[in-house]
Amino acid sequence: MSEDIRAAAAKYYDLDPNPLDDVPFYERLILSPQAYVLELGCGTGRVTVPLAASCGYIHGIDRSPAMIAICRPKLEKAKIGAEKVRVDAGDITNFDLARKFDLIIAPYRVMQNLETDREVAGLFECIREHLAHDGSCILNVFNPRRDPESMRREWRVDGEIFCWEMLVDGGKIIHHERRPRMDAAKLVLYPELIYRRYERETLMDEAILKIAMRCYYPGQFEKLIVDYGFQIMNRWGGYQNEMYGQGPELVIQFRL
Ligand SMILES: C[S@@+](CC[C@H](N)C(=O)[O-])C[C@H]1O[C@@H](n2cnc3c(N)ncnc32)[C@H](O)[C@@H]1O
Known part of the structure; x- marks a missing residue:
């Protein structure tokens, strides 16, 4: 894998005094305590660690070994064992875990780090390969809110x-x-x-x-997901029930 651009800054990530208040939102979308969840770009486990308590199994992948090195001790401290969680270094645009997941998430605008169309295509291909036939995926980007x-x-x-x-x-x-x-x-x-x-x-x-x-506008983000052949289930404008297109975030849930 390429150089870890987050090696020096990872230790500051969790200090953000205004993190997104999105964990309860993702918890609500875990439909069964047995659900298998895949977290793309899990980082330091900000979402992984609390979600592990609400699902059957959660698998996180992130390209930054430095971010994962912060996540692992948190899982140990919370006494979440290997039967409930796994985090690996990996590229969310090109991976094969050889299993399907009930819920795939990429919290805190992870997909905006993908610069090229090729990376975006790789992401959607991997989502398609790993999503259960009755499962769903939630992607999030920020709402640019200016033309x-x-x-x-x-x-x-x-x-x-x-x-x-x-x-x-x-x-x-x-x-x-x-x-x-x-x-x-x-x-x-x-x-x-x-x-x-x-x-x-x-x-x-x-x-x-x-x-x-990479910026996405509300209509463009929906069209991207539909153009990749997925069906949109729900859309939100943030994590406090904002209408899609009117809040700070663009959040879309979709299925195969
Ligand atoms: C803003 S952080 C979000 C971390 C975590 N999801 C959260 O909500 O706190 C973005 C994360 O996406 C990861 N990331 C970006 N591009 C990636 C890629 N192509 N493959 C794997 N991880 C990637 C980064 O390493 C980083 O940890």
Whole structure:
């Protein structure tokens, strides 16, 4: 697998003081305590660990060994054994687990990290191969909430945008975002997430995570799923019952 772009920044991921409040939403969509769940891009287990308590088995895959290395001790600490959960390094655009799942999820905008049409096609192919005939898949992206022209004009900025600051033992961690470039034709954003840890006023660590975020508009996201041959079951605009297209997120549940 390619280099782990999250190696340096993974340790800061769980500190986000405003994480998505999506865990109860996914818990409600587990229809049976025996359900087999596949989590694509499970990261540090933010969703994996709580969901393991509500389903029969959950399998997480993520391309970042550093994120998985944070997830595994959490599972041990929660005493969730190998009969209930497994997390592996893997590419969500190209994998074969040789089994079907009742629910496939990719929480917190994972699919937006897929930059190319080829990767997106690989994702949908893998979903098709792993979804039970009566199962469902839920994908989520953010709602751009401004038209493409405004996005092209306004998203890129000079300098750093302050996101949050947190006091930790003997110092603080400050998170900023840079927005240096975008692919204006394909509407792929290339933000850089910067974490700096200070002891008193001395900079002790700086981690920079450069990611791709491919944008989808409400109609375009639905069409993509339908064009790949799936049937849409439900759509939401967020995790607090917002209408599709009117909230901060675009969340679609679909089946074969
Ligand atoms: C924003 S994090 C979300 C993590 C977790 N789902 C959550 O909700 O907290 C995105 C995750 O997707 C993973 N990811 C992105 N592209 C991937 C790919 N092609 N294959 C596997 N994992 C991928 C990243 O490594 C990262 O851990």
